[in-house]
Amino acid sequence: MILRCRQFSFTFPRPALIMGIVNVTPDSFADGGKYLDASAAIAHGVQLAGQGAAILDIGGESTRPGAGPVSEAEELRRVLPVIEALAREVKVPLSIDTMKPAVARAALQAGASIVNDVAANRTNGGLWRLVAEFGAGYVCMHMQGSPQTMQTHPVYADVVREVGGFFEDRRRRLNAAGVSDDQVVFDVGIGFGKTLEHNLQLLRGLASLRKLGRPLLLGLSRKSFIGRLTGAEVEARLPGSLACACWAVAQGVRILRTHDVAETVQALRLTEALLGQER
Ligand code: HH2
Numbered sequence: 001m002i003l004r005c006r007q008f009s010f011t012f013p014r015p016a017l018i019m020g021i022v023n024v025t026p027d028s029f030a031d032g033g034k035y036l037d038a039s040a041a042i043a044h045g046v047q048l049a050g051q052g053a054a055i056l057d058i059g060g061e062s063t064r065p066g067a068g069p070v071s072e073a074e075e076l077r078r079v080l081p082v083i084e085a086l087a088r089e090v091k092v093p094l095s096i097d098t099m100k101p102a103v104a105r106a107a108l109q110a111g112a113s114i115v116n117d118v119a120a121n122r123t124n125g126g127l128w129r130l131v132a133e134f135g136a137g138y139v140c141m142h143m144q145g146s147p148q149t150m151q152t153h154p155v156y157a158d159v160v161r162e163v164g165g166f167f168e169d170r171r172r173r174l175n176a177a178g179v180s181d182d183q184v185v186f187d188v189g190i191g192f193g194k195t196l197e198h199n200l201q202l203l204r205g206l207a208s209l210r211k212l213g214r215p216l217l218l219g220l221s222r223k224s225f226i227g228r229l230t231g232a233e234v235e236a237r238l239p240g241s242l243a244c245a246c247w248a249v250a251q252g253v254r255i256l257r258t259h260d261v262a263e264t265v266q267a268l269r270l271t272e273a274l275l276g277q278e279r
Contacts, residue, residue, distance in 0.1 A: 005137030007113065015272055017054040019257040032205075046066075066148060072102050079124050083111055095137070098115070115138050120141050128179055139217055160208060163209075186212055186215075188216075200225075220244045
């Protein structure tokens with residue numbers, strides 16, 4: 001299995017890839033405001049790459065439940081200088097975490113190689129044609145609703161089956177827009193229109209999604225379901241995040257999106273050594 005993102009490619013089996021988070025936002029749920037200043041965000045990205053991040057995911061709009069939308073101009077103002085600088089300073093592919101096609105285009109022009117689309121439940125295929133045009137990687141994440149509405153009353157008959165069906169449907173639409181399977185990664189979207197029980201069912205059901213034949217990505221770092229299960233505040237959720245990351249890799253997840261790169265690298269290398277076989 002291969003993942004192509006412009007000039008970069010990853011061939012699996014291989015050790016799980018760590019995607020380090022660079023949030024250039026004032027209000028992200030875990031690190032809001034820490035890296036709003038471009039120079040702080042750039043230094044953070046360089047540090048995460050040095051710790052072993054194989055991908056850096058740069059975002060300028062929080063998608064936490066109830067987050068207010070950010071204008072296109074403001075999002076561009078936040079992320080573009082960071083992407084331009086990181087494209088010069090690190091050797092790993094950069095991912096743009098955005099819901100807006102215009103931001104994705106500017107980011108790709110500035111040197112990003114992956115579009116991380118938490119709004120892959122979109123109906124307009126403009127963003128997908130852009131991904132095809134650039135030969136970029138594409139993270140297709142499942143969300144029920146939008147960040148403003150998603151946690152109001154999420155409902156599924158069978159969350160694992162419905163998310164799997166969503167991926168099949170998106171694969172067809174992506175192919176029709178000119179995006180090849182080699183460019184696509186699937187992500188169940190932990191916390192995006194899911195109750196605690198839905199999140200747990202998805203984590204338990206990860207192995208069943210391997211049959212899609214594409215890399216699975218998971219973002220669970222410091223998320224609220226860990227707090228709900230343990231009572232831990234957001235800054236104290238690293239142990240729970242690592243436990244879930246190890247579980248996910250044992251179930252076949254290939255890419256982990258995390259705030260805590262050094263810690264996750266160590267936990268996953270141990271998990272892979274214990275699992276033993278080529279994955
Ligand atoms: N989670 C967040 C943002 N982007 N992208 C993918 N593919 N998968 C995820 O699970 C995911 C994501 C939320 O985390 P964070 O960026 O730390 O917070 P915020 O949205 O508040 O900036």
